[in-house]
Amino acid sequence: MTVESAELIDRAIKILDNNFQDGGFTIPSKGLYPFQWKWDSGFIALGFAHYNMDKAKKEIRTLLNAQWGNGFIPHIVFHNDSDTYFPGPDFHQSHLHPLASKEYRSTGMTQPPVFGFILEQLLRIAEDKDDILQFIGNQIDKIYKNHEYFYTNRDLNGDGLAYIYHNWESGTDNSPLWDDIWQTMNPPEYTFERRDTTHVDASQRPSNREYDHYLHIIEIAKTYNYEDARIAEHSPFLVLDPLFNAMLIKSNESLINLYTLLGKGQKEIDQLKKWQALSIEGLNTKLYNEELGAYVHYDLRNDRQLPYVCSSSFAPLFSMAPSKIIAKRLVETMMEKFGGEDRYLCASFDPTHERFNPKKYWRGPVWINMNWIIYQGLKKQGFDELAARIKSDSLALIERNGFFEYFDARKENPDGDMSGYGGNNFSWSAALLIDFLKQND
Numbered sequence: 001m002t003v004e005s006a007e008l009i010d011r012a013i014k015i016l017d018n019n020f021q022d023g024g025f026t027i028p029s030k031g032l033y034p035f036q037w038k039w040d041s042g043f044i045a046l047g048f049a050h051y052n053m054d055k056a057k058k059e060i061r062t063l064l065n066a067q068w069g070n071g072f073i074p075h076i077v078f079h080n081d082s083d084t085y086f087p088g089p090d091f092h093q094s095h096l097h098p099l100a101s102k103e104y105r106s107t108g109m110t111q112p113p114v115f116g117f118i119l120e121q122l123l124r125i126a127e128d129k130d131d132i133l134q135f136i137g138n139q140i141d142k143i144y145k146n147h148e149y150f151y152t153n154r155d156l157n158g159d160g161l162a163y164i165y166h167n168w169e170s171g172t173d174n175s176p177l178w179d180d181i182w183q184t185m186n187p188p189e190y191t192f193e194r195r196d197t198t199h200v201d202a203s204q205r206p207s208n209r210e211y212d213h214y215l216h217i218i219e220i221a222k223t224y225n226y227e228d229a230r231i232a233e234h235s236p237f238l239v240l241d242p243l244f245n246a247m248l249i250k251s252n253e254s255l256i257n258l259y260t261l262l263g264k265g266q267k268e269i270d271q272l273k274k275w276q277a278l279s280i281e282g283l284n285t286k287l288y289n290e291e292l293g294a295y296v297h298y299d300l301r302n303d304r305q306l307p308y309v310c311s312s313s314f315a316p317l318f319s320m321a322p323s324k325i326i327a328k329r330l331v332e333t334m335m336e337k338f339g340g341e342d343r344y345l346c347a348s349f350d351p352t353h354e355r356f357n358p359k360k361y362w363r364g365p366v367w368i369n370m371n372w373i374i375y376q377g378l379k380k381q382g383f384d385e386l387a388a389r390i391k392s393d394s395l396a397l398i399e400r401n402g403f404f405e406y407f408d409a410r411k412e413n414p415d416g417d418m419s420g421y422g423g424n425n426f427s428w429s430a431a432l433l434i435d436f437l438k439q440n441d
């Protein structure tokens, strides 16, 4: 390892340790995100695993402690009070759902199901394999129950695809994709006090009108006490997301591997295999767009594909879903639209599209967690050279700008040198940098 890499890892460790809280969880970024976020926790655990496995385990345990009686895992767990974030626990009111955790306040929405594959990654990283297998053995049924929740409550048409009912469930919070859904809605103009724009320049965050839509969907879900069947009937936002479902498929794959290694859970393995076959078929029929050469989103409420290419379009590479032909086509699409030499890979939205914005949250910038997912996918499918480029682009962005939340994809930024946006000292950027640098390839 070079001196520069060792120095970057030291900085990353400091960030993670500073963001780790007494309650045994890690905030994504001070001020901007002062609670525990679901998929952030998964990626954060990977960083800890390289230098403090106890913290990695704690991160996962703390999140799973807030799991609901029906297997649901919320997207934010409000362990503590904070006046630096809106909307907080009083707005979300998770207690409305009869099976919500009685002990922890949370949101009533979820985020991509990453924990199956996160457990398998911990096994890759751990030096003490027996110890980590014991930990995995204690947690795996909770993740299985979470998958069971998705297949039982979120698979409307029985095609193995779980819907999301809010843009925040996608993880790609204000992607230009959602503009098409906003055009079908006309929410009231709510009165509320944004907190995010006190931490980050407003030009890098969603607009107030976008927040009206976000809040309105939550209000509707609250009217129905967060009951899935009623949300499915009434939410104006009901979408099949290729990233979300690719994470589910990848995590199914990992759960099957882990149960097999642990020598238990034959019933669960059989069930997971059935779900898996259905989901792969569903992903490749409903969410693949031949013309675009990419996986796309499907708007269930209005029965149409949303024909846009974004970084989520490439996430299925990380799972066993794409055929060799589709994998090759995805890479061609990525190179054609996102891969110019004047850009870092991989922008979060199609840079050739008029809705692309290089600075605004999920409307264009590069995210390190998406790069990590795509990197793993490219390696899995045998595109080692392109995987190496994604890795070196990710490292270069952090090295040049710092540990930001998201980054400008343009190598020449016309507005000056600063190409790191959103929250600074951002936990998953730190955690995944450690994992990138410690992987020997």
Ligand code: DGY
Pocket (backbone or CB within 6 Å): 075, 086, 168, 173, 196
């Ligand atoms: C936010 O507040 O923007 C969060 O990312 C929602 O999860």
